[in-house]
Amino acid sequence: MKKFFVLLFLLAFCVSAQEAGNDSSVVKIEPKNLLLTIVSWPFVYIVQPAVEILIYPFIPPLIYISRENLIDKGGNLITFGENKQIMFYPLVNAKMGSSANIGFAYWHSEIFLDNDNIFFSPHLYINADWDATLRYKKKKIYEGPFYLGLNANLRADGDNSFRDTEGIIYYFADSTITLSTYGGFDFAKNWDLEFGVTFDFYRFDLPNIDYDIIEGEHVPKRGFYRNYEAYPLTLSLLHNSLDVPYAATRGRKFSISYSYVPVSRYDGTYGHNYHVVESRLVNYSLLGGRSYAMTVAESNANRERLKNLSFAEAIEILNPINIKEEILDRRVLITQIKARYMLEENEGKAPFTAMSRLGGNFPLRAYEDGYFTAPLVAGISAEYRWPIDRFADALIFNEYGIYGENFNELSTSKIRNSYGFGFRIRTPKLFITRFALAFHGLQGISLILTTRAEYE
Secondary structure: HHHHHHHHHHHHHHHHHHHHHHOOOOOOOOOOOOOHHHHHHHHHHHHHHHHHHHOHHHHHHHHHHHHHHHHHHHHHHHHHHHOEEEEEEEEEEEHHHHHHHEEEEEEEOOOOOEEEEEEEEEEEEEEEEOOEEEEEEEHHHOOOOOEEEEEEEEEEEEEEEOOOOOOOEEEEEEEEEEEEEEEEEEEEOOOEEEEEEEEEEEEEEOOOOOOOOOHHHOOOOOOOEEEEEEEEEEEEEEEEEOOOOOOOOOOOEEEEEEEEEEOOOEEOOOOOOOOEEEEEEEEEEEEEEOOOOOHHHHHHHHHHHHOOOHHHHHHHHHHHHHHHHHHHEEEEEEEEEEEEEEEEEOOOOOOOOHHHHOOEEEEEOOOOOOOEEEEEEOOOOOOOEEEEEEEEEEEEEEEEEEOOOHHHHHHHHEEEEEEEEEEEEEOOOOOEEEEEEEEEEEOOEEEEEEEOOOOO
């Protein structure tokens, strides 16, 4: 199975090469492209039908949700205001351990001025920890291309953790407050230039749970169990040409940023300042000649087909004729390349919060967020989607990440892999939930149920 996922990257590169000489993002698979046909064959004829069979237990509730039009009804239930400018909805993130949480999101557009919006979302964790996020953005200032935003984050986390470059885990109590402001302008179609200032008030202490704490000379000097401040100054170049936010079939998201981060005194010393360069590119490609989104009629027909699906009929999905009609012309391939590099002004002096983290959505889904840490991390991810209903997609994904002290010390021994399959429920402009099983090798498996979108 894992070899099939490796082929997914070859498919991604073939598509990218094909798009290089064509401005259109609609790619048709033609027999003359022998390499692309060979590479895509295992996915089209084996992997994709196999995943549909694996997620078969989830098909009945998805059918019920779609048949009863619960997505539209739910959207009306959580939307308020004369102009539908208010949304209020619950959030659930089911994860292993104390990172599981519930919460809600409140979104309100034109709350104070035209073209502004506010977002507020608190989360309560399974161990009674909590955090909260508040964001405000005003666009089209004076009807021009300028925009301004304010963000605030507060954490009350009694058992936060950090895994250093040697794999040692440190637990600490985290009551950090982050305040940031940013402004920018649209200088070209889909392109923004942005500058931001952040105030991080880091407050770390010993955890309030009974973990083994390494004390004395073995406590690292990178700000563990200390209180300090950091003031990142960030300049960013941003691009977004997606056709829709959460069911995109074509377009790209690109960002590159540079941050200079002054850090206050701690451990009786100064000199903890550091620099960060970070970049990401996400590309969406529609494979085939038909629209990715299902019509209502097609969705109804597909539901009826799946509702009475027997095992023998499930096997019939492998029929090449059915494959051609329902799969070849309706698929989306998403590829992501992401990297972050931290360079400290004085070797060994930057705080642990400056480290780059690899895991979770960056981009190894089979690992916890920040499972691997180092000054330099990079990753590549590919996700192959196809619709199984009007508001539901099935998907498979494969991801690789690497970490190290710097470019010279990167090695194959620091490469990690994550792969899996699942499904997602969304409308074009509202992400609802996703479920996935993610694997790394034969040792690790992660169950993901979250209201957080991929590649965000």
